Amino acid sequence: MLREQGIRPRLAVCKERVMSKSSMLSFTLTMPNVGSWNGKWSGEKYLYAIVKNMGTSKKAEELTKDLVGGYYYSFGDGWCARVSVEKITPSEARVIRRKSSGFCGYEWMVKSIIRNKKIIVEIRK
Numbered sequence: 665m666l667r668e669q670g671i672r673p674r675l676a677v678c679k680e681r682v683m684s685k686s687s688m689l690s691f692t693l694t695m696p697n698v699g700s701w702n703g704k705w706s707g708e709k710y711l712y713a714i715v716k717n718m719g720t721s722k723k724a725e726e727l728t729k730d731l732v733g734g735y736y737y738s739f740g741d742g743w744c745a746r747v748s749v750e751k752i753t754p755s756e757a758r759v760i761r762r763k764s765s766g767f768c769g770y771e772w773m774v775k776s777i778i779r780n781k782k783i784i785v786e787i788r789k
Contacts (some may be wrong), residue, residue, distance in 0.1 A: 682701040687728035699742020
């Protein structure tokens with residue numbers, strides 16, 4: 665009926681294109697305690713982040729809620745790492761992935777947080 669009158673129906677435009685309601689988490693690495701000679705971390709001006717898609721199940725949603733927060737790990741030599749975990753949207757995930765400089769070799773911390781809900785060193789046998 666609208667087309668007959670020369671009026672095009674407007675499509676609802678969504679700001680985010682979400683394929684599913686998956687839970688996405690951002691893991692961001694910082695070094696709040698620095699044991700270097702000048703008290704600075706050479707990587708502090710960069711973003712070190714990993715985005716994980718946790719899935720769409722209720723179990724994944726519960727795990728996502730449990731993981732949000734801050735986690736610390738002391739290396740025992742004056743250095744301390746902090747991994748901040750936040751729930752994010754798909755558009756935020758794209759920006760973080762684009763701007764991230766990786767995770768500085770500390771991906772094992774993210775795996776430990778997901779498995780153990782804390783950062784622990786897992787010894788291989």
